[in-house]
Amino acid sequence: MKFDMKKAKDVEQKLDDVKGIDEIKDEVKDLIKMIKNSSLYTEKGAKLYKGVLLSGKPGTGKTLLARAIAGEAGVNFIYCSGSNFDEMYVGMGAKRVRELFAEARKNQPCIIFIDEIDSLMSKSRRFGMEHSSSRGTLNQLLAEMDGFEKNENIMVIGATNHEQSLDPAAVRPGRFDKKIHVPLPDVNGRKEILELYLNKIARDDKIDAKKIANMTPGFSGAEIQNLVNTAITQAVHEGRAMADLPAFEYARDRLMMGIERKKLSMTxxxxxxxxxxxxxxxxxxxxxxxxxxxxxxxxxxxxxxxxxxxxxxxxxxxxxxxxxxxxxxxxxxxxxxxxxxxxxxxxxxxxxxxxxxx
Ligand SMILES: Nc1ncnc2c1ncn2[C@@H]1O[C@H](COP(=O)(O)OP(=O)(O)OP(=O)(O)O)[C@@H](O)[C@H]1O
Ligand SMILES: [Mg+2]
Incomplete structure (x- = not known):
């Protein structure tokens, strides 16, 4: 199995690309410091985090953040998804986990990012319900993490939308013991994210990021990006030179209320x-x-x-x-x-x- 491996110099994302996460920025910075200067910690007897769990709603920027952590720390980055492990051949999961960690060891310092880690670490997986081979996958992952040598510079970052369903053994101290909850952006966060994406499109000067931020409570970063993209796409469809207020109104209605069914016949x-x-x-x-x-x-x-x-x-x-x-x-x-x-x-x-x- 080929993992999606990026050399440190090829990881483009930086912490500045992730907007509106002020609440957790300090924690994330500490984490980067630990990856960059691991000896600083180990010399004093501190144990490095082996596993970090990013949890939060879909589209809050967890995948983006994991890449940015690697980009900022200047380490290699291997991406894989929890659902990939057992999908093709039953019983291959444990082998793949071994290959994954072997690859990471060859490329230290390295972050292994496992997206959708809940599909690998759910409670049901370890205690019955699912067949024993997928349990084997999880046990292999935990065994690899338990077996990190002192001088090994590998960190596993997992992302999940379902923190409650995770196996307690997987998140116990010594494994995924560092948890960072990535929240939905608040109004200021939404404004920052909007500004980031508004700057990439042709738009009317009258568009006010603060106003749109006020209109979009509960929107995730991904939804905000989608809003901006829907607005500019609609403006272009209609032959206008830039995204204007009506385009944003349209985009907001479209995303909040679904597609207009103009053809539906109603008496x-x-x-x-x-x-x-x-x-x-x-x-x-x-x-x-x-x-x-x-x-x-x-x-x-x-x-x-x-x-x-x-x-x-x-x-x-x-x-x-x-x-x-x-x-x-x-x-x-x-x-x-x-x-x-x-x-x-x-x-x-x-x-x-x-x-x-x-
Ligand atoms: N805080 C943010 N700042 C800037 N862009 C963001 C932010 N959050 C999300 N985005 C945009 O939305 C896209 C999708 O976000 P991402 O894939 O990181 O979300 P996720 O939390 O991993 O979602 P899922 O749980 O569905 O995997 C990002 O690539 C980025 O373009
Ligand atoms: Mg993701």
């Missing part, structure tokens, strides 16, 4: 019912204390729904919420059904509310 009656239903949400949202700010109500079908009502997401909700906000959310969700009851009649209410209840 006048469906349209009216949908309008009544969405108005119910909108009115409830607008008049309820504690509800989010109303953004847009539409009966343009997108994705799987005939219509939709959107509220401006709120950054403060990501950490915790309050009773009044929860109740307002329930009232808003029920608004569609209530409007149908009032304006269409109890017997003719539609199933449109089924998704509101989820």
């Amino acid at each position: 006048e009656k469906d349209r009216l019912n949908t309008a009544i239903h969405e108005s119910g949400h909108a009115v409830a949202c607008y008049f309820t204390e504690g509800a989010k700010k109303l953004y847009k109500a539409t009966i343009v079908a997108r994705g799987g729904s005939l219509g939709a009502t959107y509220m401006e997401p709120d950054d403060s909700d990501m950490l915790s919420t309050t009773k009044i906000k929860c109740l307002a959310q329930i009232d808003t969700a029920l608004g569609g059904h209530v409007a149908e009851k009032l304006f269409i009649g109890d017997k003719k209410v539609t199933t449109g509310c089924s998704s509101d209840l989820q």
